Amino acid sequence: MKPGFAFEILARDGAARSGRLHTPHGVVETPAFLPVATYGAVRGVDAATLESIGAQILLANTYHLHERPGEDAVARLGGLHGFTGWGKPWLTDSGGFQVTSLAGRVRVDEAGVAFASPLDGRRRLLTPERAVEVQEALGADLAVVLDECRPLASGADAELVSRVAMERTLRWAERSQRAHRSKDQALFGIVQGGVSRELRLASARGLAALGFDGYAHGGLGLGESRERRVELVAEAHGVLPAAAPRYLMGLGRPEDLVAGVAAGVDLFDCVVPTRHARHGVLFTREGTLAVRSARFREDPRPPETGCDCPTCARHTRAYIHHCLRANEMLGARLATVHNLRFTLRLMEAARAAIAQGRFAALARAVTESAHPA
Amino acid sequence: MKPGFAFEILARDGAARSGRLHTPHGVVETPAFLPVATYGAVRGVDAATLESIGAQILLANTYHLHERPGEDAVARLGGLHGFTGWGKPWLTDSGGFQVTSLAGRVRVDEAGVAFASPLDGRRRLLTPERAVEVQEALGADLAVVLDECRPLASGADAELVSRVAMERTLRWAERSQRAHRSKDQALFGIVQGGVSRELRLASARGLAALGFDGYAHGGLGLGESRERRVELVAEAHGVLPAAAPRYLMGLGRPEDLVAGVAAGVDLFDCVVPTRHARHGVLFTREGTLAVRSARFREDPRPPETGCDCPTCARHTRAYIHHCLRANEMLGARLATVHNLRFTLRLMEAARAAIAQGRFAALARAVTESAHPA
Numbered sequence: 001m002k003p004g005f006a007f008e009i010l011a012r013d014g015a016a017r018s019g020r021l022h023t024p025h026g027v028v029e030t031p032a033f034l035p036v037a038t039y040g041a042v043r044g045v046d047a048a049t050l051e052s053i054g055a056q057i058l059l060a061n062t063y064h065l066h067e068r069p070g071e072d073a074v075a076r077l078g079g080l081h082g083f084t085g086w087g088k089p090w091l092t093d094s095g096g097f098q099v100t101s102l103a104g105r106v107r108v109d110e111a112g113v114a115f116a117s118p119l120d121g122r123r124r125l126l127t128p129e130r131a132v133e134v135q136e137a138l139g140a141d142l143a144v145v146l147d148e149c150r151p152l153a154s155g156a157d158a159e160l161v162s163r164v165a166m167e168r169t170l171r172w173a174e175r176s177q178r179a180h181r182s183k184d185q186a187l188f189g190i191v192q193g194g195v196s197r198e199l200r201l202a203s204a205r206g207l208a209a210l211g212f213d214g215y216a217h218g219g220l221g222l223g224e225s226r227e228r229r230v231e232l233v234a235e236a237h238g239v240l241p242a243a244a245p246r247y248l249m250g251l252g253r254p255e256d257l258v259a260g261v262a263a264g265v266d267l268f269d270c271v272v273p274t275r276h277a278r279h280g281v282l283f284t285r286e287g288t289l290a291v292r293s294a295r296f297r298e299d300p301r302p303p304e305t306g307c308d309c310p311t312c313a314r315h316t317r318a319y320i321h322h323c324l325r326a327n328e329m330l331g332a333r334l335a336t337v338h339n340l341r342f343t344l345r346l347m348e349a350a351r352a353a354i355a356q357g358r359f360a361a362l363a364r365a366v367t368e369s370a371h372p373a
Numbered sequence: 374m375k376p377g378f379a380f381e382i383l384a385r386d387g388a389a390r391s392g393r394l395h396t397p398h399g400v401v402e403t404p405a406f407l408p409v410a411t412y413g414a415v416r417g418v419d420a421a422t423l424e425s426i427g428a429q430i431l432l433a434n435t436y437h438l439h440e441r442p443g444e445d446a447v448a449r450l451g452g453l454h455g456f457t458g459w460g461k462p463w464l465t466d467s468g469g470f471q472v473t474s475l476a477g478r479v480r481v482d483e484a485g486v487a488f489a490s491p492l493d494g495r496r497r498l499l500t501p502e503r504a505v506e507v508q509e510a511l512g513a514d515l516a517v518v519l520d521e522c523r524p525l526a527s528g529a530d531a532e533l534v535s536r537v538a539m540e541r542t543l544r545w546a547e548r549s550q551r552a553h554r555s556k557d558q559a560l561f562g563i564v565q566g567g568v569s570r571e572l573r574l575a576s577a578r579g580l581a582a583l584g585f586d587g588y589a590h591g592g593l594g595l596g597e598s599r600e601r602r603v604e605l606v607a608e609a610h611g612v613l614p615a616a617a618p619r620y621l622m623g624l625g626r627p628e629d630l631v632a633g634v635a636a637g638v639d640l641f642d643c644v645v646p647t648r649h650a651r652h653g654v655l656f657t658r659e660g661t662l663a664v665r666s667a668r669f670r671e672d673p674r675p676p677e678t679g680c681d682c683p684t685c686a687r688h689t690r691a692y693i694h695h696c697l698r699a700n701e702m703l704g705a706r707l708a709t710v711h712n713l714r715f716t717l718r719l720m721e722a723a724r725a726a727i728a729q730g731r732f733a734a735l736a737r738a739v740t741e742s743a744h745p746a
Binding site for chain 1: 412413414415416417418419420421437441442446449450451455456457458670671673683684686687688689691692695696698699701702703704705706707
């Protein structure tokens with residue numbers, strides 16, 4: 001990795017590994033979960049609280065911050081660290097996923113992604129070089145290359161579509177690498193190739209030949225089975241440099257986290273813990289609770305007995321039920337703090353289990369509680 | 374006052390006084406400001422944070438909690454203290470103000486306030502006895518009698534309208550007192566009488582003759598001048614028992630707080646600090662800032678230099694501007710925490726100034742900064 005960055009692997013347990021990712025803004029113990037702060041803010045939760053529940057690194061969405069307030073404003077305000085008050089590590093995505101999913105009239109060609117801005121309707125072009133430039137201005141510790149994001153292809157030409165996207169992503173990765181200047185930012189390549197083993201292996205080999213600071217798995221969690229996903233991730237790890245950190249993008253349910261860790265993933269991000277919280281779905285070791293349901297109206301228990309989060313320390317399911325039903329924004333905050341702490345605590349447990357050689361038992365317990373018989 | 378309650382006056386400075394109000398759930402240092410927790414939740418701010426910024430007692434709206442989740446549910450969950458996780462003192466209003474301002478087809482007669490529920494349209498009747506019963510179930514430390522709330526009357530019959538309402542409020546106060554059973558709850562009478570000196574004095578004399586645990590000033594802040602209001606409050610204090618706590622309902626701008634304290638008020642509640650915050654109006658010693666304004670887009674300063682609140686400790690005007698503009702609910706929380714801390718800190722300063730015999734200078738400085746020349 002670049003100077004100022006280092007990745008130490010401290011323990012292994014099967015393919016799972018625990019380690020420490022050093023960045024210019026602090027150390028991230030891995031496996032780690034990154035809460036999503038779309039506009040540089042985790043919905044309703046301040047930086048001090050995120051620190052207190054064990055968050056180590058946040059993800060911000062490049063596209064949203066580019067639209068508002070703009071990367072130049074963020075840069076003038078001290079980058080993401082200074083702008084948001086979260087002074088610990090940040091990761092930014094490339095903006096490609098949001099452009100593809102939110103903007104109108106998207107057209108992808110070799111130059112990049114042309115799209116109509118949802119704010120003002122004007123045509124814009126996101127190129128690999130531009131995605132790097134915006135991320136450098138935002139100043140995250142970890143950045144990713146622009147990739148071609150596609151829904152899971154099906155039908156006769158699925159393989160061809162995936163192959164074209166994968167090969168283009170590889171060429172874009174090379175352009176991104178050439179464009180990247182920042183010494184204070186690590187750059188991750190992104191493995192693509194849909195659900196084809198052959199394509200994903202070719203992608204991983206191509207990225208490894210270019211040599212990135214870390215490697216992400218993109219385009220997964222789009223409908224394929226968990227078993228298939230884990231196979232694809234594990235096989236790519238066979239050809240990626242073992243010493244580099246690995247990042248599975250966009251997956252964060254408890255069972256997805258332990259499956260990813262078991263396959264050797266080091267970093268995860270996902271909106272599920274925070275979005276579910278706002279919709280009243282609470283994570284517990286016994287599975288999820290839909291706390292808006294009438295049966296929790298007078299439930300005096302905390303969201304999860306034994307949880308050490310600030311919500312469970314003094315608030316009941318009945319109160320969160322009431323706040324969510326009454327549209328009191330405190331309900332979303334309390335639920336979000338719990339779901340994030342639940343997820344961060346699961347990662348702490350994973351690190352401890354890997355160090356003690358008992359990760360498989362932890363993963364089995366999590367998977368069983370997520371899908372009770 | 375009732376057993377379990379006591380009000381000690383520790384210092385006087387002119388008519389201003391500082392003291393300690395003992396309740397079954399803790400001591401309130403006065404003069405005190407009560408943040409408003411309409412549904413038992415201050416918008417976006419959890420109980421632990423409220424404690425950390427020096428809140429001592431909260432106000433909940435009886436009418437809203439009666440509608441949702443209902444006072445019986447709150448009672449079964451341990452009253453407001455158990456239900457909300459705020460275990461320190463609570464005050465509840467009578468519900469009369471909300472019934473009059475929110476419900477449809479309101480009719481007031483000697484029995485009470487008949488209204489159509491905004492939730493289901495059914496006719497309901499709020500009597501003085503019912504208002505006491507609901508507040509006893511909610512279990513606040515301090516409750517108030519049902520009063521007849523009227524907008525500031527004008528025209529030829531203004532005096533008559535105010536007189537009828539005042540006299541009825543006095544009869545309702547007596548009924549409330551008879552109905553009130555709880556030993557763990559103090560009951561406050563409410564002075565009414567519009568902007569008539571004669572009527573408000575008659576109201577205060579009538580309440581004093583009945584003998585309440587404390588006395589509130591109702592029906593003010595509805596359009597009369599600050600000078601007129603302060604005169605009316607001060608004159609009522611001339612006939613109310615000096616040893617009892619006094620509460621000015623619904624006023625909480627910095628200049629209103631110091632004017633009320635100067636007239637001898639001990640307790641205040643108001644939605645202004647929290648509602649203004651959600652609309653991006655920040656309180657500072659140099660007056661208010663409309664932080665959504667474009668001129669704060671890249672302002673790297675905290676809301677108020679020198680403020681000791683968690684928001685000012687690590688967040689900038691630029692970030693709050695951004696969060697509010699991007700509809701990130703964190704913006705409302707950060708601004709609310711600051712405005713509440715600003716207001717609570719002002720009350721701390723008032724208590725210290727009274728103890729040191731320099732309250733008039735503090736009040737003058739606050740009033741001048743609120744209305745810069």
